[in-house]
Amino acid sequence: MVALVIALALFFDFTNGFHDTANAMATPIATGAIKPKTAVALAAVLNLVGAFLSTEVAKTVSGGIIREGSGGVQITPEIIFAGLMGAVLWNMITWLKGLPSSSSHALFGGLIGAAVIGAGFNSVNLETLLQKVILPAVFAPLIAGLAAYVCTRLAYALTARHDPETGSKLTQKRGGFRTGQIFTSSLVALAHGTNDAQKTMGIITLVLIAAGTQAPGSGPQLWVIAACAFAIAIGTYAGGWRIIRTMGSGLTEVKPAQGFAAETSTASAILASSHLGFALSTTQVASGSVIGSGMGRRGTTVRWGMVGKIALGWLFTLPAAAIVGALTALLVKTGVVGVLIAAIAGSGAVLFMFFYSRKSAVSHQNAVEVEEAGQAVRFAKKKAMARARAKAKAKAEADAAANNPKAAAEAPTAAANNPKESQR
Amino acid sequence: MKWLELLTVGGATLVSAAVVVTLYSLGVRLTAIAGDADQPSPGTKRSLAYACFGLCGLAVLFGLYLIIPYFSK
Structure with missing residues (x-):
């Protein structure tokens, strides 16, 4: 069971990586600031470095949403297994649809579903759920969108140059924003590595402690850190090209100045939220930034249909992952056979989605139509x-x-x- | 509810992003000006532009300082 949970946790880390490549790298790829392959390689390296940099593990995986310990649920490897199953399957589905959605919310959802089956509705802390998941989901895109909107307007206003006499346009060199994009998107990728690999490390450590192979209260072991770091880096390098396409060209057309504004907003929002105490989801911040920058430039349209789809995806993330988590928890409860069935059905579903995706493969070659690539x-x-x-x-x-x-x-x-x- | 924290995060995001983008945009504009054919002092403009980019680099370094827990503690 422990080995199974660790394997699933690492796979979750992998899906997390390729789900979130888009957050950092979609806009630089779309503007041609970095070549697609180079971009994902850069993001992978930064995620790897980020995962090693910060070994401060979140003490509780669920962040207090599930009442743990006395009077609540004893978090067992079974519940974590069920929760991870929900998260992984939801991540795969949203990837197939090309929707950016928060991996941590999927994880929360899966754990909630598993805990409800394991210990009833009382085990879920509704107030914390509202505060940690639902409100941030509303405000993250709003904050980032507003910042990106203002920044895009600023960037265009400051670089607009007209000849005072003739009124004709002078050289603006807005391509210069591309260089800046490399740095801002790298910052986002690094921040992602320090945050998201942590979750998986926390889960594996928790399982090891629960199984009695590790002393309670101790930090993650080196091999856990290394495995998680590599899982997320490989996932990032695999690149969720479908999601990159959505973020890079599905929401709005992105020009270098817009991309720079969007990434600066994303980076500021993530850093501000993780250091001032109101945790925001990276994915939701990044999506909000792209939409905001789309609204900020004149002559750009935001595809609101796609925005609606993404919002719907966010709405379903928690309940859908919860349902899968709950079903898995039910199966796991029946014993070893149930665990086996769940594991086989889960990997079967993942494989099916993978092969289904091959029908209309999206890769670095066709993820985003870049001006330069076309040339x-x-x-x-x-x-x-x-x-x-x-x-x-x-x-x-x-x-x-x-x-x-x-x-x-x-x-x-x-x-x-x-x-x-x-x-x- | 943590409305105050939410407000702080929103404000900090807006201000920091706006400052970085303003600096970088000024840098881009100054580079463009320095590149004009009939520019009397392209050297000054260019060094000003680099100063702007340098300040942006400082902002990125500050971001790194925040990301890496080794420094923050």
Whole structure:
């Protein structure tokens, strides 16, 4: 059981990683600040570093939402297993739909469902639930959206340059925001690593303590830290391209200045919330920032249909994960066979979703239509065509030269033109 | 309810993001100005721009300071 929970926890960490790559890297990928592959590699490394940097483990996995200890639920490996199952399956479903949704809320939901089955509705602390999940879910996008809106307006107002006499536009160099994006998005990725790998470390440590293999009250062991760090890094590198597509181009078109404003808002919101005590979800902050920056630039439309879909996804995160968690908890209660059935059904569902996703694969090649990528493709085509044309010409000339000496004299000039063409 | 904390977080987010974006935008604008053809003192403008970017870099370092618990404690 303990091994099973650890494996599932690591897989949850992995889904968490690829679910949240988009938070940091969707906008720089969309504006072409960083190439897609480089971006996810950078995010992966930063997540890895972040996971090792901070070993301060959240003492309670559930953050007080479930009443633990005396008068509440004894958190057992079974409940954690059921909760993780709910979280993992919900993460997979939202990934398949390309919806950014909070991994921690899915984890909370799964644990709540499992605890309700294990110990009844009394075990859930409704006030804490309201304070830690529902209110932040409303305010995170609002705060980040407002900040991103203001910042986008500021960025555009400050860099707008018109000739005072003619009124024509002067060079604005807004592409300069791309460089800034690299730093702000890296900051978001690092912050994510320090926060989210912690959750899994906390869970595994809790399980080890519950199983009696580790002294109560001790911190996570080194192999747990390393395993979690690598799980989240690999997950990040795998890249949730579907979610990146939603965040990078599904909500609104993102230009460098907007992307910079959005990421700065995301980074500030995450740092402010984690240091001033009102925890906000990274995913919800990042989504709010993108929407806010979309509203801030004139001539940009925000696709409210997509926003509605995402909001609906957030609304369902907790109950859906809770239901899966509860069902798993019911199965697990029946004994070893139930655990086996749950494990097999769970991995079956994950595999099914993975193969289903292959039908319409989204990868780094087609996640976001980047201006520059499009140009690169066109360049390549032109080059290839020029080369093909040159070849055909050379061949025709060679043929012609065999027949006609006059054409042979023209051939060198044609050959002199060809290199230029292919260099373009 | 922690309304005060919520307000603090919202305010801090807004102010810090706005400051960083303002500085960076000024930097971008100054770079653009320095790049103009008929600019009398491109050197000054350019160094001012770099000063702006440098301040943004300080903000990023402050973010790192907040992220890494080793420093905050």
